[in-house]
Amino acid sequence: MGTQGTDTDRQADRASWSERSEAEHEDLLSELLKPLRxxxxxxxxxxxxxxxxxxxxxxxxxxxxxxxxxxxxxxxxxxxxxxxxxxxxxxxxxxxxxxxxxxxxxxxxxxxxxxxxxxxxxxxxxxxxxxxxxxxxxxxxxxxxxxxxxxxxxxxxxxxxxxxxxxxxxxxxxxxxxxxxxxxxxxxxxxxxxxxxxxxxxxxxxxxxxxxxxxxxxPASLPVLRHPGISRALVMIATRFAEPWTIDSLAREVGMSRSAFTAAFRELVGESPARHLTARRMQEAARLLTETSLPQSAVPARVGYQSAVGFHLAFRKWYGVTPGEYRSGVASAA
The missing domain is CATH 2.60.120.280 (Regulatory protein AraC)
Structure with a gap:
């Protein structure tokens, strides 16, 4: 009886893991593969x-x-x-x-x-x-x-x-x-x-x-989906980019060492986890600046930056213009 219960529990765990895996794949694809505007x-x-x-x-x-x-x-x-x-x-x-x-x-x-x-x-x-x-x-x-x-x-x-x-x-x-x-x-x-x-x-x-x-x-058709740690990290970056992530904290969250995480991420995604996180934050910052009336001063915290100066420098390095110039430039073009 105890063995049957253990087998049942294992089957339930496998089913639960499978459901979570499928849900994470769907989240990953829906968040990161949204067609570009x-x-x-x-x-x-x-x-x-x-x-x-x-x-x-x-x-x-x-x-x-x-x-x-x-x-x-x-x-x-x-x-x-x-x-x-x-x-x-x-x-x-x-x-x-x-x-x-x-x-x-x-x-x-x-x-x-x-x-x-x-x-x-x-x-x-x-x-x-x-x-x-x-x-x-x-x-x-x-x-x-x-x-x-x-x-x-x-x-x-x-x-x-x-x-x-x-x-x-x-x-x-x-x-x-x-x-x-x-x-x-x-x-x-x-x-x-x-x-x-x-x-x-x-x-x-x-x-x-x-x-x-x-x-x-x-998942075999897209190798990154076969790696549970990296696919989970991608979901977190896509949906929780405003949190104060570091490479160490991302690696710990998915149960990997920093070096193994960084190497696997770069191999499967094609860029470093730091650059991928920055890209997601900059993408959201650009959206907030162009598609909402959110005050510019409120944007850094919404995309994971504790320092307005740090955000300003990162944004300018990424887009080649300041956040204010980006917002006014898009408005002028429209």
Whole structure:
């Protein structure tokens, strides 16, 4: 009887640990992989007939998405297995990795800049390639974001994230937003570019949501989720950044030595725990300065700084301007 009770207790403990682990993974993904607020979008509509192939450059501080409206294409990247996409599929490149789009995976392409020499954020373009083979239509976009808000975990995402047609259809708002954006005959009205920017921002949010759920369900696809200590530390930094953390206290909280914690964190996240903590605090400080009317003097304590001078110096080092200049600069731009 005592053995059965012990086994039952162990099963309950394992179930409880599993539930906590899943909850922490969800917290981690929801807090740290929130899509970055976009600063600009270049969108284009492609009408192509085989044979065709276009080489896209790597984009800095820019996510890239391709939505297949009709037909299909192949996506090829260095060192990666080619991906075939059909009508209704969506692919997102979180960090804008260079890749080729083509009607066949082995076809050599022409540079994107040869067919779209100007791709400034806030503008649109069109590509037409006439061939004798199958026709395809695509919606493509470069989604520019503030690089200072990109965490190491965001950069650790897979090079490409794919939602097939069935997955897109299970997100009706995403599907309808993409179809509207892909429409070539949308009327041009006052404020159209701002609406387009926010529509693409919403599409990115809606696309990443099911993809991140999938990552949470399969931790092996994102190595940091396999390490209980580091994933827990990331949740704490994401949600409790205002506490007076030190590297020693973070390491103790997750049951690791300082040296082991620092080494594992840097290997899995791609940056030191100190820099990751600073990045999260600066991200929240920027949000408070631009999206709220909170007095500037109250911001340091809200993001974990005991000293206003220390916060001021850290903010200026991070953004290149003082908190006051940052707030007034954003207001002027708006």
């Amino acid at each position: 976009l600063t600009g979008v270049f969108d284009s509509r492609w009408h192509v007939s085989a044979p065709w192939a276009i080489e896209g450059d790597a984009e800095q501080s820019c996510a890239v998405l391709h939505y297949i409206v009709e037909g299909g294409c192949w996506i090829t990247g260095d060192g990666h297995t080619p991906i075939e996409l059909r009508a209704g599929d969506l692919i997102v490149f979180p960090t804008g990795v260079a890749h080729r789009l083509s009607d066949r995976p082995d076809r050599q392409g022409i540079p994107l800049k040869a067919v779209l020499p100007e791709r400034k954020a806030g503008t649109s373009g069109e590509i037409r390639i006439e061939g004798t083979g199958d026709e395809s239509r695509l919606l493509c976009a470069g989604l520019h974001y503030d690089a200072s808000a990109a965490t190491g975990l965001y950069h650790a995402l897979p090079w490409a994230l794919v939602l097939d047609r069935a997955q897109v259809d299970r997100e009706p708002l995403l599907r309808d937003t993409l179809r509207l954006l892909a429409s070539a005959d949308r009327p041009v009205e006052p404020g159209d570019r701002l609406i387009t920017l926010r529509a693409f921002e919403m599409a990115l949010v809606l696309a990443l949501r099911p993809l991140l759920r999938e990552l949470a369900g399969n």
